[in-house]
Amino acid sequence: MSLLEFFQRHQREILQATWEHVWLVGLTMIFAIAIGVPLGILVTRKPWLSKPILGSANVAETIPSLALFGFLLPVPWLGGRADRLAIVALTLYALLPIIRNTSAGIANVDRAVREAARGMGMTDGQILFQVELPLSVPTMLAGIRIATVLTIGIATIAAAVGAGGLGEFIFRGLAMVNDQLILAGAIPAALLALGADFVLGLVQHGLRPVR
Amino acid sequence: MPARTTHKDASQPVIEFRNVHFSLSGRQLLNDVSLTVAQGETLVLLGRSGAGKTTALKMINRLLAPTQGEVLVEGRATTEWDPIALRRRIGYVIQDVGLFPHYTVAQNIALIPKLEGWPGERVGSRVKEMLETVGLHGGKFEQRYPSQLSGGQRQRVGVARALAADPEILLMDEPFGALDPMTRGEIQNEFKALEGRLKKTVVIVTHDVGEALVLGTRIGLMEAGRIARIYSPHDFVHASDPMAAAYMAQLRVYDEAKREK
Amino acid sequence: MRLRRTRGTGALLCLVALFAGCGEREKGIVVGSKNFSEQALLGEILAQHIEARTHQPVTRRFYLAGSYICQQALLAGRIDTYVEYTGTALTAILHDPIEKESSAVFTRVQSEYKRRFQLEVLPSLGFNNTFAIVIRGEDARRLNLKTISDAAAYTPEWRAGFGYEFMERPDGYPGLANTYGLRFAESPRILDLGLLYRALLEKQVDLVAGNSTDGLISARDLVILQDDKHYFPPYDAVPVIRGETVARHPEVRAAILELGGKISDQEMQKMNYEVDGEHRDATEVAREFLKAKGLD
Numbered sequence: 001m002s003l004l005e006f007f008q009r010h011q012r013e014i015l016q017a018t019w020e021h022v023w024l025v026g027l028t029m030i031f032a033i034a035i036g037v038p039l040g041i042l043v044t045r046k047p048w049l050s051k052p053i054l055g056s057a058n059v060a061e062t063i064p065s066l067a068l069f070g071f072l073l074p075v076p077w078l079g080g081r082a083d084r085l086a087i088v089a090l091t092l093y094a095l096l097p098i099i100r101n102t103s104a105g106i107a108n109v110d111r112a113v114r115e116a117a118r119g120m121g122m123t124d125g126q127i128l129f130q131v132e133l134p135l136s137v138p139t140m141l142a143g144i145r146i147a148t149v150l151t152i153g154i155a156t157i158a159a160a161v162g163a164g165g166l167g168e169f170i171f172r173g174l175a176m177v178n179d180q181l182i183l184a185g186a187i188p189a190a191l192l193a194l195g196a197d198f199v200l201g202l203v204q205h206g207l208r209p210v211r
Numbered sequence: 212m213p214a215r216t217t218h219k220d221a222s223q224p225v226i227e228f229r230n231v232h233f234s235l236s237g238r239q240l241l242n243d244v245s246l247t248v249a250q251g252e253t254l255v256l257l258g259r260s261g262a263g264k265t266t267a268l269k270m271i272n273r274l275l276a277p278t279q280g281e282v283l284v285e286g287r288a289t290t291e292w293d294p295i296a297l298r299r300r301i302g303y304v305i306q307d308v309g310l311f312p313h314y315t316v317a318q319n320i321a322l323i324p325k326l327e328g329w330p331g332e333r334v335g336s337r338v339k340e341m342l343e344t345v346g347l348h349g350g351k352f353e354q355r356y357p358s359q360l361s362g363g364q365r366q367r368v369g370v371a372r373a374l375a376a377d378p379e380i381l382l383m384d385e386p387f388g389a390l391d392p393m394t395r396g397e398i399q400n401e402f403k404a405l406e407g408r409l410k411k412t413v414v415i416v417t418h419d420v421g422e423a424l425v426l427g428t429r430i431g432l433m434e435a436g437r438i439a440r441i442y443s444p445h446d447f448v449h450a451s452d453p454m455a456a457a458y459m460a461q462l463r464v465y466d467e468a469k470r471e472k
Numbered sequence: 473m474r475l476r477r478t479r480g481t482g483a484l485l486c487l488v489a490l491f492a493g494c495g496e497r498e499k500g501i502v503v504g505s506k507n508f509s510e511q512a513l514l515g516e517i518l519a520q521h522i523e524a525r526t527h528q529p530v531t532r533r534f535y536l537a538g539s540y541i542c543q544q545a546l547l548a549g550r551i552d553t554y555v556e557y558t559g560t561a562l563t564a565i566l567h568d569p570i571e572k573e574s575s576a577v578f579t580r581v582q583s584e585y586k587r588r589f590q591l592e593v594l595p596s597l598g599f600n601n602t603f604a605i606v607i608r609g610e611d612a613r614r615l616n617l618k619t620i621s622d623a624a625a626y627t628p629e630w631r632a633g634f635g636y637e638f639m640e641r642p643d644g645y646p647g648l649a650n651t652y653g654l655r656f657a658e659s660p661r662i663l664d665l666g667l668l669y670r671a672l673l674e675k676q677v678d679l680v681a682g683n684s685t686d687g688l689i690s691a692r693d694l695v696i697l698q699d700d701k702h703y704f705p706p707y708d709a710v711p712v713i714r715g716e717t718v719a720r721h722p723e724v725r726a727a728i729l730e731l732g733g734k735i736s737d738q739e740m741q742k743m744n745y746e747v748d749g750e751h752r753d754a755t756e757v758a759r760e761f762l763k764a765k766g767l768d
Contacts, residue, residue, distance in 0.1 A: 116303065
């Protein structure tokens with residue numbers, strides 16, 4: 001059977017696994033943004049937190065993903081459900097680019113703009129939401145884009161601890177020494193990553209500053 | 212000549228510094244500064260870089276607070292005011308203007324009125340009024356973005372924005388410093404006329420003697436964190452003390468160089 | 473800076489649509505299996521029988537890397553059923569201490585799986601894939617050996633061959649030697665699992681520890697000694713099925729129940745040999761089995 005026929009024959013399972021993968025990545029990105037953006041903002045408000053926060057995120061990034069999944073297995077609430085475990089680990093991975101880009105985006109707002117805003121009597125909250133965040137959108141989006149593509153890749157490893165997704169095809173294919181199975185996982189994963197990168201690139205382009 | 216000339220209005224000064232000291236990281240930036248600014252006055256703080264002019268200015272809208280002494284605005288210490296309420300009553304113009312790049316000219320000017328909850332129509336007409344006031348006529352500026360304006364136009368929008376909510380007090384920190392001399396001269400004259408009409412209390416920081424003479428009703432010469440002396444423009448021109456004289460000499464050199472050409 | 477609202481949000485909506493559009497589809501029944509041929513065979517038998525009885529399409533998700541992965545897949549609903557071994561369920565999934573009595577283990581696994589995971593454990597398929605002490609058929613007949621206790625008398629004259637894991641596990645060789653009072657002429661040889669039976673047949677060793685359903689056992693003249701002292705824990709092959717699946721598709725449960733007790737140790741050995749030894753396709757072997765049993 002050719003690869004194309006294989007894909008056609010198993011298209012339902014492949015789509016199913018793709019949906020599982022998208023779900024893993026989607027939830028992860030929602031959490032990572034919900035946690036990472038506020039942390040990024042916090043770092044700009046309290047600079048002394050920059051080292052511990054960015055440092056921790058950096059450490060999480062440095063641990064090999066498979067090892068991180070393994071570390072979390074014995075944790076009671078997490079180890080019991082592999083998808084929970086995977087989402088926690090994947091979120092930790094996605095945090096660094098998001099925190100870093102959020103804080104950098106805000107820090108790079110023109111000093112004069114910030115001073116004028118403050119001097120005119122805008123509260124810290126108004127400055128954050130009306131000035132700093134809107135001006136940081138491009139940088140933040142770049143971080144989100146990086147984090148998404150990263151997460152799609154690492155999520156394939158999540159199958160090793162039972163979280164499903166496209167990585168499962170890859171691992172099964174390896175166990176059965178079956179190339180077609182491996183590709184059934186690898187190709188959609190690569191396409192997902194490229195697709196997400198492309199779409200987020202469009203969003204970035206659409207929201208770019210006017211010059 | 213006494214160090215202080217009393218002004219016509221004998222009631223409470225709008226701005227008052229009482230023995231203000233300010234230090235930061237071990238450096239003394241303001242050293243026992245005392246002055247008053249009466250309603251309708253334009254006080255120009257003149258001095259070299261590092262003299263403490265901007266620091267003093269920032270005391271007024273509480274971007275900085277004194278380490279000793281107090282600054283009173285409308286009779287109340289800045290430290291007693293709610294900082295947001297204080298700043299909303301004071302127009303603030305800085306050298307780099309700091310227009311929001313992601314807002315149109317109209318949105319920039321409308322900023323404080325909107326924050327103060329003015330009804331939409333009033334905001335709209337006020338924006339148009341302000342643009343006319345600062346000399347940006349024709350209604351084609353409203354939808355432009357700051358990046359699409361020239362330096363002089365940006366500066367004018369900055370002033371419009373500062374005046375939009377009709378504050379009693381206007382603070383300006385080297386507002387025209389970034390402009391070329393031609394534009395600067397134009398704007399200074401226009402501003403002078405505006406001053407006359409608006410009757411606000413203005414404090415301007417500059418290191419440009421010419422500007423001080425054109426715009427100020429009083430000139431406060433600052434050096435090393437202190438007020439050396441406060442002059443009327445006339446007195447400043449004919450001053451005999453070394454510092455003022457040096458400034459005037461500089462101005463004459465410039466004048467002569469111009470004439471020689 | 474202008475936020476190009478229309479273009480930006482348009483692209484964002486595409487992303488959301490992609491996310492939502494690859495929606496959860498009704499996926500039919502999914503049968504899983506672990507990653508060795510016996511499991512693939514069992515999975516195939518289950519799948520084909522369910523298809524025959526319920527006329528619903530069955531998706532196969534075989535060669536999942538182990539008990540934990542299969543358990544997670546069950547819990548998350550990625551598979552509806554797979555075949556587990558009672559001993560493994562007890563220790564690796566429930567983390568309970570091992571017990572020796574087969575029905576006690578089964579009862580415990582069944583009740584705990586229901587209570588903790590809402591998973592239903594169905595009666596055994598009929599065989600027990602536990603450790604097997606294997607000797608040559610000629611020796612068994614010559615010395616009239618049926619149980620490990622019988623053989624204990626002769627072991628001082630024999631050489632043993634074990635896999636590395638069996639040597640190291642406390643419930644492997646050390647416990648075995650203790651329970652039966654086994655002593656060997658020399659210390660046991662440690663061999664690769666794949667070479668154990670060859671060494672036994674070529675008389676390099678006289679006794680090995682394999683799995684009771686290994687294919688070669690039925691294909692060659694080899695005999696499993698009975699574990700009369702019940703040293704080895706039971707690993708009865710039981711189908712595990714999601715409670716939700718049982719509720720939504722009771723006919724699937726009924727179909728799997730029909731397979732209860734239908735596969736003996738020998739029959740499993742034979743099928744394993746056809747796949748591992750003769751390299752036949754597991755799907756074919758499974759189909760033949762079902763036909764022979766009149767279950768197709």
